[in-house]
Amino acid sequence: MQQVYACDPERIRGRRVAEEESAFRSCFQRDRDRIIHSSAFRRLKHKTQVFVEHEGDFYRTRLTHSIEVAQVARTIAGALGLNTDLTEAVALAHDLGHTPFGHTGEDALHALMAPYGGFDHNAQTIRIVTSLERHYAEFDGLNLTWETLEGIAKHNGPVTGDLPYALAEYDALHDLELHTHASAEAQVAALADDVAYNNHDIHDGLRAGLFSEDEIAELPVIGAAYAEVDRLYPELGAYRRRHEALRRVFGAMVSDVIDTSRAALDRADCADAQAIRELGRPVIAFSPVMTDYIRALRDFLFHKMYRAPSVMEQRARVTTVVNDLFPLYLQRSELLPRRWQAEIEAARDETDLARLVADYIAGMTDRFALQQHARLFGVDILHDAT
Structure with a gap:
């Protein structure tokens, strides 16, 4: 209801x-x-x-x-x-x-x-x-x-x-009342983002070999999930064991948000959606215990995954792509697609032009940015020797 x-x-x-x-x-x-x-x-x-x-x-x-x-x-x-x-x-x-x-x-x-x-x-x-x-x-x-x-x-x-x-x-x-909190629905979307990326980054980091299951099992919620799976399914294969454990971590985060937020909404006793916006605090949240766990997980992922040497090497290479493309398009705006030319001609100053270039680059996919960089600079940035 x-x-x-x-x-x-x-x-x-x-x-x-x-x-x-x-x-x-x-x-x-x-x-x-x-x-x-x-x-x-x-x-x-x-x-x-x-x-x-x-x-x-x-x-x-x-x-x-x-x-x-x-x-x-x-x-x-x-x-x-x-x-x-x-x-x-x-x-x-x-x-x-x-x-x-x-x-x-x-x-x-x-x-x-x-x-x-x-x-x-x-x-x-x-x-x-x-x-x-x-x-x-x-x-x-x-x-x-x-x-x-x-x-x-x-x-x-x-x-x-x-x-x-x-x-x-x-x-x-179109005033979006930026000084207030958003609806409870939007707050849910924000925490769902936290749940999704923390969990799938564990999956992706394990698949990439950036850390081991023994390492993540030292984290409290993950360790408990692996222990439960080992107790229930002692002969389970490695891949299924991983999935069973991490789906429990996922479920624990979702359940925590629901239970904590339901209690917060009951305490707030808001009469409508606008009252949620004007409450002055969020109503969708993790519990303090889960917040501490997520903080520990993020710290782990930051050091083991987001700052892993192989990831940092790729970061440096793709940063070069953006750093090369932006000034080139700013200086030679005729390189942008034909349908952008009318707006380029209407640009009042360099700021307007720079914002159009930013729109164009921001809209690129990874592969298109790499292709354009290779075409314009003659360098396969991810594979050519430096």
């Missing part, structure tokens, strides 16, 4: 451009479907999660990660009586603004964009869904509901201080 504090599709704040709603889908289902059918969503299949996309078929990409986040988010939202369609829409959209090469590409592009307002992947997501997707006759972007846009913009909490330019520009046109 949907709770009173859930976002009600019959009481939305509307879309920036008014349009007739579907007779067969709620407004949040329609938002979700527009996100799934967007060009930016399709490109996520060839964008890095941790490992560069070409390194193996089994590693997560931004697309598989987003699908996993959406599955976890729907489960949590359903258990808490929230609107699962809005939760899923925010979860599916949350990484649309990521550059090629994951956070490595984002760090490089942010540094290059420092003179022009910086770069932030979350703000870039708003830019994509409100402007850069251009398929509809009556508007740029996807014309999502206010509730979905709000959830994308601040699912990680209020956005205050100096706003990224891509977010500031849109917020000036």
